[in-house]
Amino acid sequence: MCEDKDLSRIASLRNDEVPERVRSESPRRYAISRLTLTDFRCYDGLRLDLGPGPVVLTGPNGAGKTNILEALSLLIPGRGLRRPKLSEISKIGSAGGWAVAVDAETPSGPVRLGTGFSPPEGGARERRVVRVDGQTAANQNVLAEMMNVYWLTPQMDGLFADGTSGRRRFFDRLVYAWDPAHAGRISAYETAMRERSRLLRDEAHPDAAWLSALEDTMAKRGIAVAAARLELLGRVGPASARGLSPFPGAELSLAGDLENWLASGPALEAEDRFRAALAGDRRRDGETGRTGCGPHRTDLIVHHADTGQAAELCSTGEQKALLIAIVLANATQRSAERGAVPLLLLDEVAAHLDGERREALFDHLITLGAQTWFTGTDENLYQAFKSDAQMFRVMDGQVSDV
Numbered sequence: 001m002c003e004d005k006d007l008s009r010i011a012s013l014r015n016d017e018v019p020e021r022v023r024s025e026s027p028r029r030y031a032i033s034r035l036t037l038t039d040f041r042c043y044d045g046l047r048l049d050l051g052p053g054p055v056v057l058t059g060p061n062g063a064g065k066t067n068i069l070e071a072l073s074l075l076i077p078g079r080g081l082r083r084p085k086l087s088e089i090s091k092i093g094s095a096g097g098w099a100v101a102v103d104a105e106t107p108s109g110p111v112r113l114g115t116g117f118s119p120p121e122g123g124a125r126e127r128r129v130v131r132v133d134g135q136t137a138a139n140q141n142v143l144a145e146m147m148n149v150y151w152l153t154p155q156m157d158g159l160f161a162d163g164t165s166g167r168r169r170f171f172d173r174l175v176y177a178w179d180p181a182h183a184g185r186i187s188a189y190e191t192a193m194r195e196r197s198r199l200l201r202d203e204a205h206p207d208a209a210w211l212s213a214l215e216d217t218m219a220k221r222g223i224a225v226a227a228a229r230l231e232l233l234g235r236v237g238p239a240s241a242r243g244l245s246p247f248p249g250a251e252l253s254l255a256g257d258l259e260n261w262l263a264s265g266p267a268l269e270a271e272d273r274f275r276a277a278l279a280g281d282r283r284r285d286g287e288t289g290r291t292g293c294g295p296h297r298t299d300l301i302v303h304h305a306d307t308g309q310a311a312e313l314c315s316t317g318e319q320k321a322l323l324i325a326i327v328l329a330n331a332t333q334r335s336a337e338r339g340a341v342p343l344l345l346l347d348e349v350a351a352h353l354d355g356e357r358r359e360a361l362f363d364h365l366i367t368l369g370a371q372t373w374f375t376g377t378d379e380n381l382y383q384a385f386k387s388d389a390q391m392f393r394v395m396d397g398q399v400s401d402v
């Protein structure tokens with residue numbers, strides 16, 4: 001990480017004024033009180049000091065708004081909202097590393113988190129480093145225990161029409177907040193799956209005991225992954241289907257063999273079935289180079305609760321509203337059950353909503369007490385919100401108070 005770089009060019013901004021409505025609402029929120037970026041995309045150095053309320057970043061196209069949200073999206077496990085290679089994030093022309101550091105308020109108290117990347121030497125694998133209160137963590141999965149972050153971006157407009165992996169990742173991110181071990185289970189499952197695929201593909205006579213051991217790990221972890229997803233569905237599904245006026249309800253279901261087995265019998269039985277399926281599929285999986293059965297193939301199915309229409313057949317605006325409904329239902333449910341309000345990153349969401357929906361969204365988020373980060377090119381859309389939000393203008397990689 002390049003955290004120690006001279007930050008003399010950092011823009012330091014203060015906005016300590018906490019709007020009355022925000023101050024009086026839920027204090028058990030995840031909120032960033034300081035964000036520092038180093039060599040991150042268009043920023044060589046940026047520092048923002050913030051209160052707990054909503055944040056609005058406005059400015060022209062290419063100013064650097066989404067880059068700030070991307071930095072925050074790297075505070076949970078995964079590849080963030082753009083999913084680039086780690087080296088692509090580094091500011092063009094810099095030494096090749098980058099860092100994001102935050103002071104955050106969380107329901108379990110303040111925490112200092114850092115994540116970053118230094119170019120590996122001698123062909124080693126790219127890996128992002130995570131620090132918690134100054135200590136380097138074993139891996140990035142620890143972030144799921146520290147932060148809850150959700151986002152909606154213009155790229156997600158195709159979520160319902162595109163392939164299953166984006167929907168699955170979206171749903172798994174919802175699970176992280178409720179079950180921080182979920183990220184670790186998925187990576188353990190995927191590591192075993194990759195190794196099994198490699199053995200089946202590359203070795204004429206793979207070691208049967210080693211294959212069985214890998215399949216055992218896949219069975220245990222895979223069923224735990226599916227069970228955690230089903231549990232989330234039970235928690236958030238009903239609130240999502242009810243919707244939050246004027247946003248429509250979004251009916252959620254999961255389509256996958258493991259989820260079906262779990263729904264129809266005990267977990268141990270489902271584990272045995274999955275283990276047997278993997279053993280039986282070895283030849284086919286070796287030939288196709290893919291693992292035909294498992295939680296990595298599960299799909300999230302969404303229907304518009306009022307019309308019954310499948311989400312992928314809904315209009316662009318309806319699809320956006322469904323996504324907002326799911327994210328709001330999850331945040332509201334977490335707040336109600338655990339008293340913990342996630343950090344929300346809404347990239348260009350306001351521009352796609354009519355006035356009534358926009359104001360309803362602002363009202364829901366203020367009532368919820370979420371530190372929501374909005375971006376947009378048009379400052380005027382946030383007029384009604386100005387007294388409640390921390391307004392910043394972004395221009396050519398510089399951030400200033402409005």
Ligand SMILES: Nc1ncnc2c1ncn2[C@@H]1O[C@H](COP(=O)(O)OP(=O)(O)OP(=O)(O)O)[C@@H](O)[C@H]1O
Pocket residue numbers: 040041042043059060061062063064065066067068088089090091092377394
């Ligand atoms: N690694 C990098 N180094 C330097 N600049 C970069 C890097 N990656 C992206 N940029 C630049 O950062 C700038 C800001 O991008 P960003 O996506 O944050 O803009 P934006 O304000 O969200 O714009 P829009 O309103 O069009 O969405 C872009 O001009 C982009 O080319």
Ligand SMILES: [Mg+2]
Pocket residue numbers: 065066067347375
């Ligand atoms: Mg943008």
